[in-house]
Amino acid sequence: MNEPERIKKEKDGLDVYEDILRYARTGYHSIHPDDMYRFRWYGLYEQKPKNGHFMLRVKIPGGELTSAQMRTLGEIADRYARGFADITTRQNFQFHWITIEDVPDIFDRLHRAGLTTSGACGDITRNVVGCPVAGIDPAEILDGRPYVLAVTRYFLNNREFSDLPRKYKMSVAGCAVHCAQPEINDVGATAVRRKRLNGEWEYGFHVRVGGGLSSRPHFAQKLNMFVPPEKLVDVIRAITEIFRDFGYRENRKRARLKFLVADWGIERFEQEVRARLDWTPEPAIEWEEPFRAYRDHVGVHPQKQEGMYWVGVAVLSGRIRAEQMLASAALAEEFGQGILRTTNQQNLLIPYVSAGNVDTLVRELERVNLPHIASPFRRAAVACTGNEFCNLAITETKRLIVEIVEHLERTVPLDEPIRINLNGCPNDCGQHHIGDIGLQGCLVNVGGEKVEGYDIALGGRLGRDARFVRPIWRKVPASQVKFALERLLNNYLALRDPEEDFSDFVDRHTDEELASMMRVEFAEGVDDPPPLAPPPAELVEG
Ligand code: HEM
Numbered sequence: 001m002n003e004p005e006r007i008k009k010e011k012d013g014l015d016v017y018e019d020i021l022r023y024a025r026t027g028y029h030s031i032h033p034d035d036m037y038r039f040r041w042y043g044l045y046e047q048k049p050k051n052g053h054f055m056l057r058v059k060i061p062g063g064e065l066t067s068a069q070m071r072t073l074g075e076i077a078d079r080y081a082r083g084f085a086d087i088t089t090r091q092n093f094q095f096h097w098i099t100i101e102d103v104p105d106i107f108d109r110l111h112r113a114g115l116t117t118s119g120a121c122g123d124i125t126r127n128v129v130g131c132p133v134a135g136i137d138p139a140e141i142l143d144g145r146p147y148v149l150a151v152t153r154y155f156l157n158n159r160e161f162s163d164l165p166r167k168y169k170m171s172v173a174g175c176a177v178h179c180a181q182p183e184i185n186d187v188g189a190t191a192v193r194r195k196r197l198n199g200e201w202e203y204g205f206h207v208r209v210g211g212g213l214s215s216r217p218h219f220a221q222k223l224n225m226f227v228p229p230e231k232l233v234d235v236i237r238a239i240t241e242i243f244r245d246f247g248y249r250e251n252r253k254r255a256r257l258k259f260l261v262a263d264w265g266i267e268r269f270e271q272e273v274r275a276r277l278d279w280t281p282e283p284a285i286e287w288e289e290p291f292r293a294y295r296d297h298v299g300v301h302p303q304k305q306e307g308m309y310w311v312g313v314a315v316l317s318g319r320i321r322a323e324q325m326l327a328s329a330a331l332a333e334e335f336g337q338g339i340l341r342t343t344n345q346q347n348l349l350i351p352y353v354s355a356g357n358v359d360t361l362v363r364e365l366e367r368v369n370l371p372h373i374a375s376p377f378r379r380a381a382v383a384c385t386g387n388e389f390c391n392l393a394i395t396e397t398k399r400l401i402v403e404i405v406e407h408l409e410r411t412v413p414l415d416e417p418i419r420i421n422l423n424g425c426p427n428d429c430g431q432h433h434i435g436d437i438g439l440q441g442c443l444v445n446v447g448g449e450k451v452e453g454y455d456i457a458l459g460g461r462l463g464r465d466a467r468f469v470r471p472i473w474r475k476v477p478a479s480q481v482k483f484a485l486e487r488l489l490n491n492y493l494a495l496r497d498p499e500e501d502f503s504d505f506v507d508r509h510t511d512e513e514l515a516s517m518m519r520v521e522f523a524e525g526v527d528d529p530p531p532l533a534p535p536p537a538e539l540v541e542g
């Protein structure tokens, strides 16, 4: 039995709560290593270097929170977390610099605000993600929030499912463009509807299983089921039981649900799900999957509620200061309905703003450096935690993404969306596998010295023609990455066909052609770059 399994079997992760409160009195050095591991079940993870500070992740189901909750988070950031937090790719808030002594007061504040860290990390159901414009999007199929909350409530502190083989991520959404990324979750539920004979709409969900990124990414596969909304929790319960009972606990590297689904095949997995239901689901219905749907939610957008707008602001790399959190909480109260939403692109929205309030609100947001108009690079850029705080990191990430975005804003007049996803190691917390441009941290040997570098990969996307990125360059020093991307994107602008988007452009060119467009000056193991292949005739020099 491996260490994590032993630790979980000896005491459940959820049982460490009282110990956390005790360690807060006895101090960091008294923490038993097994309990330190179990701390994850309450969102506490030791940060780098391991000298007494923690990161703390607070779950925000579906990304929706109230102004009062945001104020609590802002106060925690200010008082205990050196004045900032990170909005994460699962719509959570993550603090750094937390000490064990401060945890009881932080938990107390969170609980009073109706927030929890239970199940934020560890081998348990993580935050359930959803569409950040649920209930307000004019084109949505149904409002997914009640289902996000139903699934959240069912699994929260549920001892039947608190010792899973590995982390377990769910996405539940009612929107048509699947911005909640069902394809890369262990379970992804997406709303569908069909016309009944009497002309009325009947709503339901399609459910995918076995997606996930990390170093061996898999897209989730669809069960052949039309799931009535009131049965969604039951189906997810059955899926989660199968994972709990059959997941490969003996090997952490193959313990995610994706490996079980891949080995069994989707038909066998579905049979097992059906065997655990006391009703018989109908087959899935004909459904057009979204194609190249891009939605970053930034900007001013009309809601389905007449005369109402949501205002989305770009929070580059997700890092947000306590003052910005407190200001956005107050502004959402003054100009909206005291509600905010987080997005998986690490951005923030204020919904329910009446037409007459939009201009004042966007001005006030700009005053605290939360812009609603942002370049294509800034709107969608995502970066993981990186070596500032992450013990597994190879490279620094949050400063580098700012440097890259600012450089591209100055040098590339791009007129369409582009998603840059950057990670500090192959674990892929920043989702580089699905970026238009995916950057993965590594070390590069330059003249006998190791420097930080990146593998550059292109063409990732979700939706009907979903695919993971194609690696184009390996081991490029970090300082060169922004120049390589500048050349690539200026070539794209010069060489693209009129109807072509960046995905088509990447698909149309070979690895060698794309590599040569970047004109990388040095990459470890490549003797004589550039170019690797004759560049296209009209190649833009850069
Ligand atoms: C074996 C170790 C790890 C693996 C395989 C892993 C993998 C991943 C993956 C694939 C995501 C993708 C986002 C998504 O699911 O939508 C993610 C999210 C995330 N990871 Fe990791 N990760 C690991 C450890 C860590 C560590 C040590 C840290 C930081 C100290 C970290 C920080 C994050 C953050 C901030 C997110 C954002 C989403 C959230 O709120 O859950 N991860 N992780």
Ligand code: SF4
Residues within 6 Å of the ligand: 384, 385, 386, 387, 390, 391, 392, 393, 394, 395, 423, 424, 425, 426, 427, 428, 429, 430
């Ligand atoms: S991708 Fe790697 S470096 Fe980045 S947060 Fe995840 S584990 Fe850490």
